[in-house]
Amino acid sequence: MYVNTKDILEKASKEFYAVPAFNINNLEFLIAILEGAVEKNAPVIIETSEGAIKYAGNGDPIRGAKFFVNLVKGYADTLNIPVALHLDHGKNLEYIAAAIKAGYSSVMIDASHEPFEENLKITKEVVKWAHAAGVSVEAELGQLAGIEDNVSAEENVLVDPQQAKIFVEETGVDFLAPAIGTSHGAFKFKGEAKLDFERLEKVKKLTNIPLVLHGASSVPAKYVELAEKYGADLGGAKGVPAEEIKKCVKLGINKVNTDTDLRIAFLAGLRKNLTENVKEFDPRKYFKEGMQFVKDVVMDRLEFLGASGKA
Numbered sequence: 001m002y003v004n005t006k007d008i009l010e011k012a013s014k015e016f017y018a019v020p021a022f023n024i025n026n027l028e029f030l031i032a033i034l035e036g037a038v039e040k041n042a043p044v045i046i047e048t049s050e051g052a053i054k055y056a057g058n059g060d061p062i063r064g065a066k067f068f069v070n071l072v073k074g075y076a077d078t079l080n081i082p083v084a085l086h087l088d089h090g091k092n093l094e095y096i097a098a099a100i101k102a103g104y105s106s107v108m109i110d111a112s113h114e115p116f117e118e119n120l121k122i123t124k125e126v127v128k129w130a131h132a133a134g135v136s137v138e139a140e141l142g143q144l145a146g147i148e149d150n151v152s153a154e155e156n157v158l159v160d161p162q163q164a165k166i167f168v169e170e171t172g173v174d175f176l177a178p179a180i181g182t183s184h185g186a187f188k189f190k191g192e193a194k195l196d197f198e199r200l201e202k203v204k205k206l207t208n209i210p211l212v213l214h215g216a217s218s219v220p221a222k223y224v225e226l227a228e229k230y231g232a233d234l235g236g237a238k239g240v241p242a243e244e245i246k247k248c249v250k251l252g253i254n255k256v257n258t259d260t261d262l263r264i265a266f267l268a269g270l271r272k273n274l275t276e277n278v279k280e281f282d283p284r285k286y287f288k289e290g291m292q293f294v295k296d297v298v299m300d301r302l303e304f305l306g307a308s309g310k311a
Protein backbone atom coordinates (compact mmCIF):
# COMPACT_ATOMS: atom_id res chain seq x y z
CA MET A 1 0.00 0.00 0.00
CA TYR A 2 1.09 3.55 -0.80
CA VAL A 3 1.85 5.41 2.47
CA ASN A 4 3.37 8.61 3.89
CA THR A 5 7.14 8.42 4.46
CA LYS A 6 6.73 9.89 7.94
CA ASP A 7 4.67 6.88 9.07
CA ILE A 8 7.37 4.47 7.91
CA LEU A 9 10.16 6.49 9.57
CA GLU A 10 8.41 7.25 12.89
CA LYS A 11 8.00 3.47 13.45
CA ALA A 12 11.63 2.84 12.46
CA SER A 13 12.83 5.61 14.80
CA LYS A 14 10.92 4.17 17.76
CA GLU A 15 12.27 0.67 17.15
CA PHE A 16 15.81 1.72 16.11
CA TYR A 17 15.93 0.07 12.69
CA ALA A 18 16.34 1.74 9.30
CA VAL A 19 14.47 1.64 5.98
CA PRO A 20 16.42 1.99 2.73
CA ALA A 21 15.43 4.69 0.26
CA PHE A 22 16.30 3.41 -3.22
CA ASN A 23 16.68 5.78 -6.16
CA ILE A 24 14.98 4.89 -9.45
CA ASN A 25 14.95 6.34 -12.97
CA ASN A 26 12.99 3.58 -14.74
CA LEU A 27 10.59 0.62 -14.57
CA GLU A 28 13.20 -2.12 -14.16
CA PHE A 29 14.73 -0.79 -10.91
CA LEU A 30 11.24 -0.16 -9.46
CA ILE A 31 10.09 -3.74 -10.09
CA ALA A 32 13.32 -5.23 -8.73
CA ILE A 33 13.14 -3.08 -5.55
CA LEU A 34 9.46 -3.73 -4.81
CA GLU A 35 9.75 -7.47 -5.45
CA GLY A 36 12.77 -7.59 -3.11
CA ALA A 37 10.81 -5.77 -0.39
CA VAL A 38 7.84 -8.11 -0.84
CA GLU A 39 10.12 -11.13 -0.46
CA LYS A 40 11.54 -9.63 2.78
CA ASN A 41 8.09 -8.46 3.95
CA ALA A 42 9.62 -5.03 4.54
CA PRO A 43 8.63 -1.36 4.21
CA VAL A 44 10.55 0.44 1.46
CA ILE A 45 11.02 4.01 0.22
CA ILE A 46 11.31 4.72 -3.49
CA GLU A 47 13.02 8.03 -4.26
CA THR A 48 13.61 10.03 -7.41
CA SER A 49 16.03 12.91 -7.86
CA GLU A 50 15.05 16.00 -9.85
CA GLY A 51 17.19 14.52 -12.64
CA ALA A 52 15.05 11.36 -12.61
CA ILE A 53 11.85 13.43 -12.89
CA LYS A 54 13.41 15.41 -15.76
CA TYR A 55 14.39 12.12 -17.44
CA ALA A 56 10.95 10.46 -17.05
CA GLY A 57 9.08 13.62 -18.10
CA ASN A 58 11.43 14.34 -20.98
CA GLY A 59 12.21 17.71 -19.38
CA ASP A 60 8.75 18.50 -17.99
CA PRO A 61 8.67 18.31 -14.14
CA ILE A 62 4.87 17.97 -13.89
CA ARG A 63 4.76 15.13 -16.43
CA GLY A 64 7.72 13.37 -14.81
CA ALA A 65 6.34 13.69 -11.26
CA LYS A 66 2.89 12.45 -12.31
CA PHE A 67 4.46 9.58 -14.23
CA PHE A 68 6.36 8.36 -11.16
CA VAL A 69 3.40 8.80 -8.78
CA ASN A 70 1.13 6.75 -11.05
CA LEU A 71 3.82 4.11 -11.63
CA VAL A 72 4.75 3.69 -7.95
CA LYS A 73 1.26 4.14 -6.48
CA GLY A 74 -0.22 1.84 -9.10
CA TYR A 75 2.19 -0.98 -8.26
CA ALA A 76 2.31 -0.31 -4.48
CA ASP A 77 -1.48 -0.43 -4.11
CA THR A 78 -1.43 -4.08 -5.22
CA LEU A 79 1.10 -5.02 -2.48
CA ASN A 80 0.75 -5.74 1.25
CA ILE A 81 3.89 -3.83 2.23
CA PRO A 82 4.12 -0.07 2.95
CA VAL A 83 5.71 1.85 0.05
CA ALA A 84 6.44 5.60 0.00
CA LEU A 85 7.61 7.83 -2.88
CA HIS A 86 10.10 10.59 -2.00
CA LEU A 87 11.64 13.48 -3.93
CA ASP A 88 15.39 13.23 -3.27
CA HIS A 89 17.57 16.39 -3.12
CA GLY A 90 14.83 18.82 -4.09
CA LYS A 91 16.53 22.15 -4.87
CA ASN A 92 14.34 23.65 -7.59
CA LEU A 93 11.01 24.90 -6.20
CA GLU A 94 9.32 24.07 -9.53
CA TYR A 95 10.20 20.39 -9.04
CA ILE A 96 9.24 20.43 -5.34
CA ALA A 97 5.85 21.97 -6.20
CA ALA A 98 5.33 19.42 -9.01
CA ALA A 99 6.11 16.53 -6.65
CA ILE A 100 3.77 17.85 -3.92
CA LYS A 101 0.98 18.44 -6.45
CA ALA A 102 1.43 15.05 -8.14
CA GLY A 103 1.06 13.23 -4.80
CA TYR A 104 4.56 12.27 -3.63
CA SER A 105 4.60 10.93 -0.06
CA SER A 106 7.44 13.28 0.90
CA VAL A 107 9.91 15.78 -0.51
CA MET A 108 13.47 16.74 0.45
CA ILE A 109 14.30 20.43 0.35
CA ASP A 110 18.10 20.46 0.12
CA ALA A 111 19.26 24.00 0.79
CA SER A 112 22.26 22.84 2.81
CA HIS A 113 24.70 24.67 0.51
CA GLU A 114 23.06 27.95 1.62
CA PRO A 115 23.99 29.80 4.84
CA PHE A 116 22.17 28.41 7.91
CA GLU A 117 19.56 31.22 8.14
CA GLU A 118 18.77 30.88 4.40
CA ASN A 119 18.43 27.09 4.65
CA LEU A 120 16.14 27.55 7.65
CA LYS A 121 13.97 30.13 5.84
CA ILE A 122 13.55 28.07 2.65
CA THR A 123 12.88 24.87 4.59
CA LYS A 124 10.21 26.60 6.72
CA GLU A 125 8.45 27.67 3.49
CA VAL A 126 8.51 24.20 1.97
CA VAL A 127 7.28 22.62 5.24
CA LYS A 128 4.27 24.98 5.21
CA TRP A 129 3.36 24.08 1.59
CA ALA A 130 4.02 20.36 1.98
CA HIS A 131 2.19 19.92 5.30
CA ALA A 132 -0.84 21.75 3.86
CA ALA A 133 -0.95 18.95 1.27
CA GLY A 134 -0.27 16.13 3.76
CA VAL A 135 3.27 15.62 2.42
CA SER A 136 6.20 15.11 4.83
CA VAL A 137 9.54 16.92 4.51
CA GLU A 138 13.25 16.07 4.74
CA ALA A 139 15.98 18.72 4.97
CA GLU A 140 19.77 18.63 5.21
CA LEU A 141 22.35 20.28 7.45
CA GLY A 142 26.02 20.25 6.50
CA GLN A 143 27.38 19.24 3.10
CA LEU A 144 28.48 16.03 1.43
CA ALA A 145 31.50 16.35 -0.82
CA GLY A 146 31.00 15.04 -4.33
CA ILE A 147 28.41 15.72 -6.97
CA GLU A 148 24.74 16.11 -6.06
CA ASP A 149 22.78 16.39 -9.32
CA ASN A 150 23.36 20.06 -9.90
CA VAL A 151 25.50 21.21 -6.99
CA SER A 152 29.04 19.99 -6.40
CA ALA A 153 30.56 20.61 -3.00
CA GLU A 154 34.33 20.37 -2.62
CA GLU A 155 34.59 19.71 1.07
CA ASN A 156 32.56 17.79 3.60
CA VAL A 157 30.91 20.26 5.97
CA LEU A 158 29.81 18.28 9.04
CA VAL A 159 26.51 19.05 10.79
CA ASP A 160 26.54 21.27 13.93
CA PRO A 161 24.36 19.43 16.51
CA GLN A 162 23.29 22.64 18.28
CA GLN A 163 22.23 24.14 14.94
CA ALA A 164 20.29 20.93 14.22
CA LYS A 165 18.24 21.39 17.40
CA ILE A 166 17.30 24.97 16.50
CA PHE A 167 16.67 24.02 12.85
CA VAL A 168 14.23 21.22 13.69
CA GLU A 169 12.36 23.32 16.28
CA GLU A 170 12.06 26.33 13.95
CA THR A 171 11.17 24.53 10.72
CA GLY A 172 8.94 21.64 11.86
CA VAL A 173 10.75 19.41 9.38
CA ASP A 174 9.75 15.72 9.68
CA PHE A 175 13.14 14.11 9.15
CA LEU A 176 16.69 15.45 8.87
CA ALA A 177 19.82 14.47 6.92
CA PRO A 178 22.86 15.41 9.07
CA ALA A 179 26.16 15.34 7.11
CA ILE A 180 28.52 13.12 9.15
CA GLY A 181 31.26 12.33 6.60
CA THR A 182 29.73 10.33 3.75
CA SER A 183 29.62 11.50 0.11
CA HIS A 184 27.65 10.56 -3.00
CA GLY A 185 28.76 8.24 -5.78
CA ALA A 186 31.16 5.33 -6.20
CA PHE A 187 34.39 7.00 -5.05
CA LYS A 188 33.89 7.83 -1.40
CA PHE A 189 36.48 8.90 1.16
CA LYS A 190 40.03 9.75 0.30
CA GLY A 191 41.33 7.20 2.79
CA GLU A 192 39.43 4.93 5.19
CA ALA A 193 35.69 5.37 5.75
CA LYS A 194 35.45 7.99 8.48
CA LEU A 195 31.99 8.71 9.92
CA ASP A 196 31.53 11.03 12.90
CA PHE A 197 29.44 8.79 15.21
CA GLU A 198 29.69 11.11 18.23
CA ARG A 199 28.25 13.94 16.20
CA LEU A 200 25.42 11.69 14.97
CA GLU A 201 24.60 10.62 18.54
CA LYS A 202 24.39 14.28 19.63
CA VAL A 203 22.09 15.20 16.72
CA LYS A 204 19.69 12.35 17.57
CA LYS A 205 19.58 13.35 21.27
CA LEU A 206 19.01 17.04 20.45
CA THR A 207 16.42 16.57 17.68
CA ASN A 208 14.73 13.25 18.51
CA ILE A 209 13.31 12.88 14.97
CA PRO A 210 14.04 10.27 12.25
CA LEU A 211 17.46 10.86 10.65
CA VAL A 212 18.68 10.19 7.11
CA LEU A 213 22.07 8.91 5.93
CA HIS A 214 23.01 10.11 2.43
CA GLY A 215 25.84 8.64 0.38
CA ALA A 216 25.24 5.26 2.02
CA SER A 217 26.12 2.87 -0.82
CA SER A 218 28.64 0.17 0.10
CA VAL A 219 29.85 -0.39 -3.50
CA PRO A 220 30.09 -4.22 -3.11
CA ALA A 221 33.31 -5.56 -4.68
CA LYS A 222 31.57 -8.56 -6.23
CA TYR A 223 29.46 -6.40 -8.55
CA VAL A 224 32.31 -4.00 -9.28
CA GLU A 225 34.51 -6.95 -10.29
CA LEU A 226 31.74 -8.55 -12.37
CA ALA A 227 31.03 -5.28 -14.20
CA GLU A 228 34.75 -4.85 -14.88
CA LYS A 229 35.03 -8.47 -16.06
CA TYR A 230 32.55 -7.54 -18.80
CA GLY A 231 34.27 -4.32 -19.82
CA ALA A 232 33.31 -1.61 -17.28
CA ASP A 233 35.99 0.67 -15.82
CA LEU A 234 35.08 1.55 -12.21
CA GLY A 235 38.68 1.88 -11.00
CA GLY A 236 39.04 2.72 -7.32
CA ALA A 237 35.32 2.45 -6.48
CA LYS A 238 34.79 2.53 -2.69
CA GLY A 239 31.74 2.71 -0.45
CA VAL A 240 30.59 2.68 3.18
CA PRO A 241 31.08 -0.78 4.80
CA ALA A 242 27.77 -2.31 5.96
CA GLU A 243 29.16 -2.53 9.53
CA GLU A 244 29.60 1.26 9.61
CA ILE A 245 26.03 1.77 8.43
CA LYS A 246 24.74 -0.62 11.11
CA LYS A 247 26.52 1.52 13.74
CA CYS A 248 24.71 4.59 12.35
CA VAL A 249 21.36 2.78 12.65
CA LYS A 250 22.08 1.99 16.31
CA LEU A 251 22.71 5.73 16.83
CA GLY A 252 19.44 6.83 15.24
CA ILE A 253 19.68 6.77 11.43
CA ASN A 254 16.29 5.57 10.07
CA LYS A 255 16.39 6.27 6.28
CA VAL A 256 19.41 5.04 4.30
CA ASN A 257 19.74 6.53 0.79
CA THR A 258 21.06 4.00 -1.72
CA ASP A 259 21.57 4.76 -5.41
CA THR A 260 25.06 3.81 -6.57
CA ASP A 261 24.87 0.16 -5.39
CA LEU A 262 21.80 -0.48 -7.54
CA ARG A 263 23.42 1.18 -10.56
CA ILE A 264 26.55 -1.00 -10.28
CA ALA A 265 24.56 -4.20 -9.71
CA PHE A 266 22.36 -3.51 -12.74
CA LEU A 267 25.38 -2.60 -14.87
CA ALA A 268 27.12 -5.88 -13.97
CA GLY A 269 24.05 -7.96 -14.86
CA LEU A 270 23.37 -6.10 -18.08
CA ARG A 271 26.97 -6.28 -19.35
CA LYS A 272 27.17 -9.98 -18.44
CA ASN A 273 23.84 -10.83 -20.08
CA LEU A 274 24.49 -8.89 -23.29
CA THR A 275 27.93 -10.49 -23.64
CA GLU A 276 26.62 -14.02 -23.07
CA ASN A 277 23.51 -13.70 -25.26
CA VAL A 278 24.67 -12.05 -28.48
CA LYS A 279 21.52 -13.07 -30.37
CA GLU A 280 19.06 -11.67 -27.77
CA PHE A 281 17.19 -8.45 -28.64
CA ASP A 282 14.19 -8.61 -26.23
CA PRO A 283 14.89 -6.16 -23.34
CA ARG A 284 12.58 -8.19 -21.08
CA LYS A 285 15.18 -10.94 -21.43
CA TYR A 286 18.50 -9.07 -21.37
CA PHE A 287 17.46 -6.75 -18.47
CA LYS A 288 16.49 -9.74 -16.31
CA GLU A 289 19.91 -10.57 -14.89
CA GLY A 290 20.58 -6.94 -13.93
CA MET A 291 17.17 -6.76 -12.28
CA GLN A 292 17.95 -9.91 -10.30
CA PHE A 293 21.23 -8.43 -9.06
CA VAL A 294 19.39 -5.23 -8.03
CA LYS A 295 16.85 -7.35 -6.16
CA ASP A 296 19.67 -9.23 -4.41
CA VAL A 297 21.28 -5.95 -3.26
CA VAL A 298 17.86 -4.69 -2.09
CA MET A 299 17.14 -7.82 -0.04
CA ASP A 300 20.60 -7.83 1.52
CA ARG A 301 20.23 -4.17 2.56
CA LEU A 302 16.71 -4.66 3.96
CA GLU A 303 18.16 -7.49 6.03
CA PHE A 304 21.16 -5.69 7.55
CA LEU A 305 19.20 -2.49 8.21
CA GLY A 306 16.65 -4.48 10.25
CA ALA A 307 13.70 -3.59 8.00
CA SER A 308 12.95 -7.21 7.05
CA GLY A 309 9.68 -8.44 8.53
CA LYS A 310 8.67 -4.92 9.59
CA ALA A 311 5.96 -4.42 6.92
Ligand SMILES: O=C(COP(=O)(O)O)NO
Pocket residue numbers: 023088089183184185186213214215216217218257258259260261
Ligand atom coordinates in the same frame (compact mmCIF):
# COMPACT_ATOMS: atom_id res chain seq x y z
O1 LIG B 1 22.54 9.87 -0.99
C1 LIG B 1 22.09 9.30 -1.98
C2 LIG B 1 22.69 8.04 -2.58
O2 LIG B 1 24.04 7.90 -2.22
P1 LIG B 1 24.98 6.79 -2.92
O3 LIG B 1 25.60 7.44 -4.12
O4 LIG B 1 26.00 6.43 -1.89
O5 LIG B 1 24.12 5.61 -3.32
N1 LIG B 1 20.99 9.78 -2.58
O6 LIG B 1 20.40 10.93 -2.12
Ligand SMILES: [Ca+2]
Pocket residue numbers: 110111112113140142143144148
Ligand atom coordinates in the same frame (compact mmCIF):
# COMPACT_ATOMS: atom_id res chain seq x y z
CA1 LIG C 1 23.00 19.29 0.17
Ligand code: NA
Pocket residue numbers: 047086087088089108138212257
Ligand atom coordinates in the same frame (compact mmCIF):
# COMPACT_ATOMS: atom_id res chain seq x y z
NA1 NA D 1 16.45 12.31 0.35
Ligand SMILES: [Zn+2]
Pocket residue numbers: 089184214215257
Ligand atom coordinates in the same frame (compact mmCIF):
# COMPACT_ATOMS: atom_id res chain seq x y z
ZN1 LIG E 1 21.90 12.11 -1.20
